[in-house]
Amino acid sequence: MIAKFAMAVLMCASALLTTGCWNKLEISDLAIVSAIGVDKAQDIGEYRVFFQVANPSAVASGAAAGGGGGAGAGGKAQTITVYRGVGASLFDAVRNASKMSSRRMYLSHVRLVVFGERLAKDGIEELLDYLKRSNEIRLTTNVVIAKGMTAEALMSVATRFEKIPADAIRGKMKFTSNLFSENIEIQLDDILKAVMGEGTEAVINGVELVKRGDKEAESDAPKEKERYSPPSTKIGPIGVFKGGKLKLWLDDGASRGLAWMLNKMKGTVVTVDFREQKESVSLDVLRSKTKVKVDVANDKPLIDIVIRQEAALINVKSGLDLRNPGLIKEIEASMNRKTREEIMKTVQIVKKEKIDFAGFAGKLHRSNRTAWEKLKDRWNEKLSEADVRVTVQSHVRHPGMNLEPVLSKATGEQ
Known part of the structure; x- marks a missing residue:
């Protein structure tokens, strides 16, 4: 009997603690x-x-x-x-x-x-x-x-x-x-x-x-x-x-360079020169992966940017015979140069304006806390002295549905 009474009291007491829909929004x-x-x-x-x-x-x-x-x-x-x-x-x-x-x-x-x-x-x-x-x-x-x-x-x-x-x-x-x-x-x-x-x-x-x-x-x-x-x-x-x-x-080039540096390159079209022909080959970036390492040597930031990307060939203005693997290698080298140019354009803005909008400080803070503590009060000034190395590895995975040129071979060097 006492147990039942205690249970009833406990249930009544718990009911007093319920709040209901006191903050409802219609x-x-x-x-x-x-x-x-x-x-x-x-x-x-x-x-x-x-x-x-x-x-x-x-x-x-x-x-x-x-x-x-x-x-x-x-x-x-x-x-x-x-x-x-x-x-x-x-x-x-x-x-x-x-x-x-x-x-x-x-x-x-x-x-x-x-x-x-x-x-x-x-x-x-x-x-x-x-x-x-x-x-x-x-x-x-x-x-x-x-x-x-x-x-x-x-x-x-x-x-x-x-x-x-x-x-x-x-x-x-x-x-x-x-x-x-x-x-x-x-x-x-x-x-x-x-x-x-x-x-x-x-x-x-x-x-x-x-x-x-x-x-x-x-x-x-x-x-x-x-x-x-x-x-x-x-x-x-x-x-x-x-x-x-x-x-x-x-501008567009520096913005795209920033996307590469932040590893947020989802896709873009890169138009490159081929030999003596200006902007004659266009490639669609399918995948891109960026790794950035920041360290300090002799009180100077060292920034190493490595990019690996895959692309598809989407437009050729000249009659290139893509059955020649040597031509693919040349196109990949041109794409490496163009990508590096755009990244370095962004890096030069970082160094000139002394504004770290590329997240280099965070990389150093996570990888070398001791070095960061020494440089953090002078970081923006030291950015202008940074040594930056950019390595780009491009691979053309898809040359398109047709390897033989539709354009006359006379229009392009083979």
């Missing part, structure tokens, strides 16, 4: 934010925050993308609405933007964070601190810079294929990084590690506006039917930071 009370943009006012230095909020019912019905609320073309509701807020601090701007919505801004589904170029030049460390402290924003969120424009201008561009504009930018970034490797998919976690790490600096992709003001040329179309294409976006160069501030932009 989907009807949430505004699902797909992208966040941040700018800085030129005159007064205030932050301007933009939330790109998805309209679930419009997305499901296939409405046109657009911002600002209201109806889109044909009276359909737009798939996204942009809410704006201004404040002296980032938190004030976020709070003021939230006042514009009848629902709570829900940030767990943010796919993209956009920084305006002016803001990036002034510094993004305060923003990164806010994003890192947030318990909703994921570290896998992609981050870009609106090159040559504000974040608001970029987030206001409508898209043709994707219902949510943030997905369009993420899709372009993924596609171009896989196909060309002239940009790298940068996530919030990558930036935080670079900014908070010793001796390293962050890199972030830029996104540019493509203004299509030219009329679509149609020789048989009447003049009154000539149309103008709306503006679009494209993935631009990679921005390099120093001390949390944007310092410079890398």
